[in-house]
Amino acid sequence: MTMNRRELMETAAAAAALAAIGKLELPAHAAAPVPAAGADKWVKSVCRYCGTGCGLFVGVKDGKVVAVKGDKDNHNKGFLCLKGFLLPEIMSAPDRLLHPLIRKNDKLVPATWEEAMSLVASKFKAAIEKGGPDAVGFYGSGQALTEETYCANKLFKAGIRTNNIDGNPRLCMASAVGGYVTTFGKDEPMGCYDDIDHADVMLLVGSNAAEAHPILFQRIVRRKEAAKGTKIVVLDPRKTPTARIADLHISFTAGTDLAILNAIAHVLVKEGMVDEEFVKAHAAFGEGADANKTWEDYKAFLEAWTPEKAEEISGAKAADIRTCARWFGEKGKASLTMWTMGLNQRTKGVWANNLCHNLHLITGKIGLPGSSPLSLTGQPNACGGVRDGGALSHLLPYGRLVVNEKHRAEMEKLWGVPEGTIQPKPGLATVDLFRAVEDGKVKCLYIMCTNPGQSMPNVGRYRKALRREGAFVVVSEAFHPTRTSELADVVLPAALWAEKEGVYGCTERRYQLLEQSVKPSGEARPDFEILCDLAARLGHGKLLPFKTASDVWAELLTVCKGTAYDFSGMTRDRLKESHGLLWPLPTAGHPGTKRRYVKGDDPLVPADHPQRILFYGRPDRKAVVWLRPHQPAAEVPDAEYPLIYTTGRVIEHWHTGTMTRNCKELRHANAEAVVEMHPDDAKVLGVKNGDLAKVASRRGAETFKVRVIDGSRKGMVFVHMHDDKRLCNLPTNDAVDPISKQPEFKVCAVKVTKA
Amino acid sequence: MTVIAGVVVETLPGLAAAVAKRLGALPGLSVRGDDGDRKIAAVFTGADGAALEALGEELLRADEAIVGVFPTLVGRDG
Numbered sequence: 001m002t003m004n005r006r007e008l009m010e011t012a013a014a015a016a017a018l019a020a021i022g023k024l025e026l027p028a029h030a031a032a033p034v035p036a037a038g039a040d041k042w043v044k045s046v047c048r049y050c051g052t053g054c055g056l057f058v059g060v061k062d063g064k065v066v067a068v069k070g071d072k073d074n075h076n077k078g079f080l081c082l083k084g085f086l087l088p089e090i091m092s093a094p095d096r097l098l099h100p101l102i103r104k105n106d107k108l109v110p111a112t113w114e115e116a117m118s119l120v121a122s123k124f125k126a127a128i129e130k131g132g133p134d135a136v137g138f139y140g141s142g143q144a145l146t147e148e149t150y151c152a153n154k155l156f157k158a159g160i161r162t163n164n165i166d167g168n169p170r171l172c173m174a175s176a177v178g179g180y181v182t183t184f185g186k187d188e189p190m191g192c193y194d195d196i197d198h199a200d201v202m203l204l205v206g207s208n209a210a211e212a213h214p215i216l217f218q219r220i221v222r223r224k225e226a227a228k229g230t231k232i233v234v235l236d237p238r239k240t241p242t243a244r245i246a247d248l249h250i251s252f253t254a255g256t257d258l259a260i261l262n263a264i265a266h267v268l269v270k271e272g273m274v275d276e277e278f279v280k281a282h283a284a285f286g287e288g289a290d291a292n293k294t295w296e297d298y299k300a301f302l303e304a305w306t307p308e309k310a311e312e313i314s315g316a317k318a319a320d321i322r323t324c325a326r327w328f329g330e331k332g333k334a335s336l337t338m339w340t341m342g343l344n345q346r347t348k349g350v351w352a353n354n355l356c357h358n359l360h361l362i363t364g365k366i367g368l369p370g371s372s373p374l375s376l377t378g379q380p381n382a383c384g385g386v387r388d389g390g391a392l393s394h395l396l397p398y399g400r401l402v403v404n405e406k407h408r409a410e411m412e413k414l415w416g417v418p419e420g421t422i423q424p425k426p427g428l429a430t431v432d433l434f435r436a437v438e439d440g441k442v443k444c445l446y447i448m449c450t451n452p453g454q455s456m457p458n459v460g461r462y463r464k465a466l467r468r469e470g471a472f473v474v475v476s477e478a479f480h481p482t483r484t485s486e487l488a489d490v491v492l493p494a495a496l497w498a499e500k501e502g503v504y505g506c507t508e509r510r511y512q513l514l515e516q517s518v519k520p521s522g523e524a525r526p527d528f529e530i531l532c533d534l535a536a537r538l539g540h541g542k543l544l545p546f547k548t549a550s551d552v553w554a555e556l557l558t559v560c561k562g563t564a565y566d567f568s569g570m571t572r573d574r575l576k577e578s579h580g581l582l583w584p585l586p587t588a589g590h591p592g593t594k595r596r597y598v599k600g601d602d603p604l605v606p607a608d609h610p611q612r613i614l615f616y617g618r619p620d621r622k623a624v625v626w627l628r629p630h631q632p633a634a635e636v637p638d639a640e641y642p643l644i645y646t647t648g649r650v651i652e653h654w655h656t657g658t659m660t661r662n663c664k665e666l667r668h669a670n671a672e673a674v675v676e677m678h679p680d681d682a683k684v685l686g687v688k689n690g691d692l693a694k695v696a697s698r699r700g701a702e703t704f705k706v707r708v709i710d711g712s713r714k715g716m717v718f719v720h721m722h723d724d725k726r727l728c729n730l731p732t733n734d735a736v737d738p739i740s741k742q743p744e745f746k747v748c749a750v751k752v753t754k755a
Numbered sequence: 756m757t758v759i760a761g762v763v764v765e766t767l768p769g770l771a772a773a774v775a776k777r778l779g780a781l782p783g784l785s786v787r788g789d790d791g792d793r794k795i796a797a798v799f800t801g802a803d804g805a806a807l808e809a810l811g812e813e814l815l816r817a818d819e820a821i822v823g824v825f826p827t828l829v830g831r832d833g
């Protein structure tokens with residue numbers, strides 16, 4: 001029997017769906033190139049969007065991207081969410097920028113590469129000559145490829161000699177990094193996606209995985225289905241789509257979850273669910289910045305954090321907190337905690353991260369299949385690129401710090417620059433960097449692969465800063481206009497996703513190679529090439545002598561060697577062959593590491609270590625349980641601004657929507673931000689579905705259509721974050737966590753009036 | 756051009772069969788099986804990705820028993 005193309009597709013689609021529900025093995029033809037897509041070749045790559053990092057193949061025909069299909073040999077097992085599936089549409093979007101633009105008479109007009117790059121170089125040179133290296137800065141992205149981020153950092157820190165290099169991971173994962181570093185001594189999760197398949201209890205805190213990480217959420221649902229009795233607890237003020245599958249949804253006043261996390265620990269201790277032996281062997285205790293406390297101090301600290309006290313502060317029910325603690329702490333059960341921006345984007349974000357780790361450390365539910373703290377990453381390369389590149393203002397590659405003399409000396413040697421080249425003082429973190437543009441201290445800012453003109457908190461203030469007289473702003477971007485490129489003096493057309501080659505590192509320390517599938521559109525160039533060009537024009541060409549991204553990777557393998565993040569066995573060839581590799585991976589033959597710090601899995605733990613775990617990140621070889629009391633958000637409601645304001649994702653769109661709005665199917669779905677509110681609040685305000693309401697904070701105001709839903713918490717309004725017309729960040733707060741310098745996007749006070 | 760997608764519809768526990776019956780009546784969706792508990796496999800055929808997206812949205816909005824709609828394999832005919 002022969003099938004026509006349509007029948008073949010339908011059969012493949014049915015087989016894939018049936019396989020997903022455990023009814024059928026995916027037949028070979030379903031995983032083979034989909035004939036209907038008409039692709040001539042399929043190139044291995046990774047989704048451009050979220051930190052789940054789904055592996056996929058890009059279908060190419062006549063030099064154009066015509067389709068994608070999920071990689072069944074990768075962690076996503078062939079699945080893609082709709083955003084991933086629609087990736088081909090972004091490649092030829094009408095607003096792809098195809099040639100450089102420079103501002104003339106206050107208008108952006110087409111220019112040649114030569115004109116644009118010589119203007120950029122001359123402005124940077126003049127600013128450095130007049131104001132010194134710190135008169136310029138760089139703002140990068142967790143969406144840039146690792147090789148690009150590394151080049152930027154090397155150029156600015158070792159060439160120009162400024163540490164004013166930061167990026168949007170500061171807005172995204174900085175508090176998670178701060179949490180890992182303060183608790184374990186080293187950045188990055190110790191667990192992996194595989195833990196989802198073994199967990200008996202999953203605690204999701206400040207994470208709407210159903211919309212933000214759909215393929216991971218599907219895996220969570222699969223686990224719940226495969227192992228009857230698996231419990232899911234969702235801690236979220238809103239009744240999100242994620243909360244719909246929860247066995248227990250604990251809603252609370254936004255910004256009070258530290259009280260709840262301490263109360264869970266209180267119950268674990270009181271009801272004997274702790275692992276004394278594990279604590280004795282592996283935990284230190286600390287307060288403030290020092291590990292100077294004891295287990296007894298911690299227990300005494302927890303005395304006050306009863307579920308009843310947490311209820312008083314948070315509005316969550318004490319009984320629910322007890323239930324959550326009992327499920328989490330039950331002996332013999334594997335417990336997994338996952339969290340994301342609800343915890344990270346807070347002025348107590350690092351503390352909140354510490355408290356998640358505490359639960360695992362005091363119960364010993366850590367480093368075992370299904371038992372781990374696992375922060376979920378927002379961007380596709382926020383984990384990999386920034387740590388490998390060392391591209392934050394206080395960092396050097398692989399956890400090295402600019403304040404550490406030994407680390408600076410190591411990097412100066414590796415980079416072949418004279419001793420004393422790298423400045424010892426941290427540069428400006430994101431909010432301070434934009435404030436320095438505002439007050440004229442930073443004269444030239446180079447923005448790569450990100451959209452701060454929409455994504456910064458209190459964005460109105462920083463939009464003004466970027467257009468300030470005397471400020472010179474370069475934006476390297478694949479699309480124009482964006483809410484940032486419209487403010488630029490020069491816009492450089494950057495190659496997009498399948499048009500270039502490089503590495504992404506996702507949530508679980510999985511590194512994957514995006515192979516180049518097609519040539520860059522128009523005159524677009526990969527950011528790697530643009531940075532090398534800029535380096536040469538600024539007289540630092542020797543620092544970036546690379547011809548290809550592979551050359552950069554070869555250097556990265558030498559820079560990571562011998563560190564706690566060693567993946568020097570991850571050669572380009574291995575990346576090409578593999579469907580993702582998890583580090584540490586220090587030798588060519590090593591298979592990679594699912595669970596870090598675990599004997600027999602992590603190659604950095606000696607095989608003869610007497611215990612199952614070794615927290616080698618800290619000198620005392622222990623992880624720190626921190627005494628972190630609840631503290632309120634930087635801004636809480638009052639008589640004038642009586643409601644809590646928070647923002648977040650919808651499944652159809654991603655970040656500032658630059659890409660997803662270019663998919664016609666997604667443009668019509670939830671592209672306009674709305675303000676969701678509880679029926680009781682809507683009644684008091686006299687608004688109903690579809691009305692316009694003005695949401696105003698002390699910083700700024702925006703108008704949104706009203707959506708009245710039960711899932712909203714009374715006293716809180718929620719706004720979708722992707723709309724480029726209705727800017728959700730006009731009201732948000734740019735107060736930052738003192739440790740991570742991450743702003744508190746997730747909680748501020750507003751008043752809402754009918755518009 | 757037609758979009759053809761394998762779709763998994765997740766339901767509340769035990770409701771797969773009942774929801775599958777309701778889905779069977781929808782144009783553009785052909786139910787291919789369920790797991791007897793909370794998962795349904797179906798094939799969607801529609802004009803474009805927008806139709807697929809709209810269907811997912813509509814199902815989530817209209818049917819409280821549905822907790823998720825996940826495209827699996829998605830391709831285009833034509």
Ligand code: SF4
Nearest residue numbers: 047049050054081084
């Ligand atoms: S879950 Fe994230 S990485 Fe996977 S396909 Fe969707 S957007 Fe892409």
